[in-house]
Amino acid sequence: MSAIDDRPAVPAPDPVAGFTAMVVDDHPLVRESMVARLTAMGARDVVEAASVAEARARAHAGGTRDLCVLDVGLPDGSGLDLLADLRAAGWPRLVVLSAADDPYSVRAAFVAGAQGYLLKSASPLVVADGVRRVLDGGVYADPSVASLLAAGLRGGPQHDGVAELSGREVEVLQLVADGRSNKEIGESLGLSALTVKSHLARIARKLGTGDRAEMVAMAMRAGVIR
Numbered sequence: 001m002s003a004i005d006d007r008p009a010v011p012a013p014d015p016v017a018g019f020t021a022m023v024v025d026d027h028p029l030v031r032e033s034m035v036a037r038l039t040a041m042g043a044r045d046v047v048e049a050a051s052v053a054e055a056r057a058r059a060h061a062g063g064t065r066d067l068c069v070l071d072v073g074l075p076d077g078s079g080l081d082l083l084a085d086l087r088a089a090g091w092p093r094l095v096v097l098s099a100a101d102d103p104y105s106v107r108a109a110f111v112a113g114a115q116g117y118l119l120k121s122a123s124p125l126v127v128a129d130g131v132r133r134v135l136d137g138g139v140y141a142d143p144s145v146a147s148l149l150a151a152g153l154r155g156g157p158q159h160d161g162v163a164e165l166s167g168r169e170v171e172v173l174q175l176v177a178d179g180r181s182n183k184e185i186g187e188s189l190g191l192s193a194l195t196v197k198s199h200l201a202r203i204a205r206k207l208g209t210g211d212r213a214e215m216v217a218m219a220m221r222a223g224v225i226r
Contacts, residue, residue: 018044019135022062024055024070024082025097030120034069034097037128041135043067052077059086067093067135069118072105080112087113093134097127106145110217116140137179139216146226161207162222169206172199174225177216 021043023034028050035046047062049055052074059065068086072079083094095116096109109117116134118127119142126142133140165173168189175185182196189196204210207218219225 018042019066020044021046021067021069022049022055022058022065023047024049024052024068024074024079026050026071026073026075030071030097034127037124038067038069038131041128041131051075052079052082055082056085059089059091064090064092067091067095067131069095069097069131072096072098072100072109080108083109083112083114095131095134095140101145106141107221110139110221113213115213117145118142119144133179139177139213139220141220146220162219162224164206165203165219165224169199169203170219170224172196173203173216173219176200176212177220177225 019042021038023031023038023046025031025034031048035048038046047058049058053076055070068091070079070082074082079096083096086094094114095118096114097118097120098105099120101119106117116130116139118130122142130140130142171189172185175188180188182193182200186193186196203215207215209215216225
C-alpha cells in the first residue's frame with residue numbers, strides 16, 4: 001500500500017463491542033488457554049484450528065476475523081505460509097505465539113505480515129498485553145525477543161533506509177507503532193496532521209514502503225523503536 005492518509009492502515013477492532021478471532025495451534029491445551037484469554041479480553045467469537053489445512057478451511061468458511069493467533073510450527077506445514085495467506089486475504093491483526101526465540105523466527109514472522117510475536121513461555125500478563133497492543137493497532141514483540149529484531153539483522157538495504165531516519169521521524173514511527181492516527185501523532189508532538197503526513201511520506205520513501213505495519217516492523221528489526 002503506497003497511499004498514506006490520516007487513518008491507521010487497518011482500523012482496529014473495538015474490544016468493547018467484542019472482537020472475533022481464530023486460534024491455530026496443534027496443542028489442545030494451548031488453544032484452550034488462548035481461547036479463554038481472548039474471551040476474558042472481550043472476544044465474542046473464537047474458533048480453533050489444529051493445522052494449516054483446518055485453519056484455511058475455517059477462514060474460507062467463516063471469512064475474515066479481527067484477529068488470528070497462530071503457531072509457526074504446525075503438523076502439516078509452516079504457520080508462516082498461513083500467516084502470509086491470511087495477510088493477503090485481508091485479516092487485519094496477526095499474532096504469532098511460538099516457542100521459538102531465535103532471530104530468524106522472529107524476523108520471518110514480521111516479514112510474513114505479523115503485527116505481534118509472543119512466546120509460549122511468557123506470563124499471561126505479557127501475552128494479554130501483547131494481544132491488546134495489536135488489537136489497538138500497534139505492533140508488539142515479547143520483551144525477551146524484541147532485541148533480536150536488531151541483533152544479527154543489521155546491514156542490507158532495509159537497515160540502510162532505517163539509518164537515514166531523522167530523530168523526529170523515529171518519534172513519529174514510535175507513535176505509529178503505538179497505534180496512533182495522524183491526528184493523534186500530531187497532537188502528541190505538537191504538529192499538524194499535514195506535517196505528520198509529510199513525515200510519513202519521507203519515511204515511506206526512505207524505507208521503500210508506505211504500509212504502516214511494514215514500516216514499524218522494519219524499524220523494530222533495526223532496533224530504533226521498541
